[in-house]
Amino acid sequence: MDAENLLITEEMLARYYDLNKMKKEVEAEMSQLKANFNAYMDQYAGTNKKGEVVEGKYKLLRQIRKTEKFHEKDTLELLEEMQLHDLIKVVKKPDDGKINAAIELGLLAEENLKDCRIASYSPAIAVKKI
Secondary structure, eight states, X not given: OOXXXXXXXXXXXXXXXXXXXXXXHHHHHHHHHHHHHHHHHHHHTOTTXXXXXXXXXXXXXXXXXXXXXXXXXXXXXXXXXXXXXXXSXXXXXXXXXXXXXXXXXXSSOGGGXXXXXXXXXXXXXXXXXX
């Protein structure tokens, strides 16, 4: 897109504003409907059970996705007791808070880290009615 050929009009801003407002209303209504559907399925199909309901031309399907992970503290204690250290992941990560504190205290120079910093940018658009 060529910035010279772009045009922003009051109508475009008004449309964006209205659409954004409608989007929030639609998302709130969909969230309420999903809650109703899940409550229905919990009652008639069972909690954490998949289910299917047909009403007229529409079919409601509920799928259940299961994720499991280990309770970190208890699992680590058990693995260490069993001397299974190879099953424990050691993650080395820079501590942003400590690094920034060291810079503020003068223990570390900002220049030393200039090639280590990664900046990311994400544009955010907001249109407000005034």
